[in-house]
Amino acid sequence: MTGNGMSEMQFSLDYVDLAQWRLAGHGASRNIFENRMHPDVVIKTVKPSAQSAGGNRKVKSKLLFFKKWRRFGAYMVFRRELEEYLNLARKFAGEEKRLPIAKIFGFVQTSQGLGMIVERVSSRDGSLAPTLRRLIEERRFEQNHLDGLNEFFSEAQRLHIVLMDCNLGNFVWCDGGGSNPRVVCVDGTGEKSPVGMYAMSGVLNRIKLKRYRARLHRQIWKHGEAAGINVSSLVGMSV
Ligand SMILES: Nc1ncnc2c1ncn2[C@@H]1O[C@H](COP(=O)(O)OP(=O)(O)O)[C@@H](O)[C@H]1O
Ligand SMILES: [Mg+2]
Known part of the structure; x- marks a missing residue:
């Protein structure tokens, strides 16, 4: 060649x-x-x-x-x-x-x-996995997506993953690649604090993750209502 x-x-x-x-x-x-x-x-x-x-x-x-x-x-x-x-x-x-x-x-x-x-991270049809924000805007956001997000946060707690930026555009829905559908974080990982507080302390990090999860739930609520999704029927919202 x-x-x-x-x-x-x-x-x-x-x-x-x-x-x-x-x-x-x-x-x-x-x-x-x-x-x-x-x-x-x-x-x-x-x-x-x-x-x-x-x-x-x-x-x-x-x-x-x-x-x-x-x-x-x-x-x-x-x-x-x-x-x-x-x-x-x-x-x-x-x-x-x-x-x-x-x-x-x-x-x-x-x-x-x-x-x-x-x-x-891809969808079943090979296209780039959609962000949770996009799923909401397109009124495709459902219970399994919320479950996936909550599952992500359980994993993040267990594995001590540090996040510094949380918005729905940093989480994508992956139903390709032969595994169970899941939420994957594509951006916003790592520590902003110069001393590495959250990397050092599992307790502090868990508190922060809980806050971030609640913040994302509020975003789902806000954008979901604006898009016309029946948010109150979702089970597992912390707000
Ligand atoms: N690994 C990835 N797999 C699939 N899509 C991705 C991936 N990384 C980023 N994206 C898409 O690109 C967008 C922007 O990427 P991101 O890393 O969040 O940029 P920024 O750092 O500017 O926020 C994301 O919202 C997502 O839609
Ligand atoms: Mg981003």
Whole structure:
């Protein structure tokens, strides 16, 4: 095969030109790319609007950030997630295991800065798994989705997963991949506190997770009512 053909077929870990990938979604700070040739992964990059020259983070006040963290610049979000993933992964060393958070496969240099290669969470039909927010907006949110979210939080408590950002756009509904349908967290893991309070204390973390769960329930309530879903018939809401 010629060099050209190879680069089309293969996932070169040296450099990825994202012009060959499709922008599949985005959040406030990151872009998510997919490629049909590689259905198991997505690549996450920091949006150009969220980083300045040299990979620095665009912030209003420089005082807000500790020197230790400044060296990671706009990639700080990757570091937090990676730490959380390492902590979780070590608990299952040697096992083949589905995790409640998307698996991190590695990092690659791309045409749009460093990209994090992550497990692509998918639906049964192969499309990208919908977020809980989208299920609500499309009036497809049902009891099993709430059960899945509550199950996620039980797992998170048991496994001491630290979360720092909770909104319904960070949780997706996965009914593909041959396992039981479940809710997977694709963003917002890791510790915001510089001393690592929640990573250190299981008790504090459980309190925080409970608060986050209640906050998500309130969001389900609010968006659900706006979308015309009969929220009061859902069993297992903490609010
Ligand atoms: N691993 C993944 N599998 C499937 N969809 C994902 C994955 N990661 C992100 N997404 C989709 O992309 C959107 C934005 O990703 P996210 O990581 O939340 O970006 P941000 O950090 O900017 O909030 C999510 O709301 C979700 O719809
Ligand atoms: Mg997000």
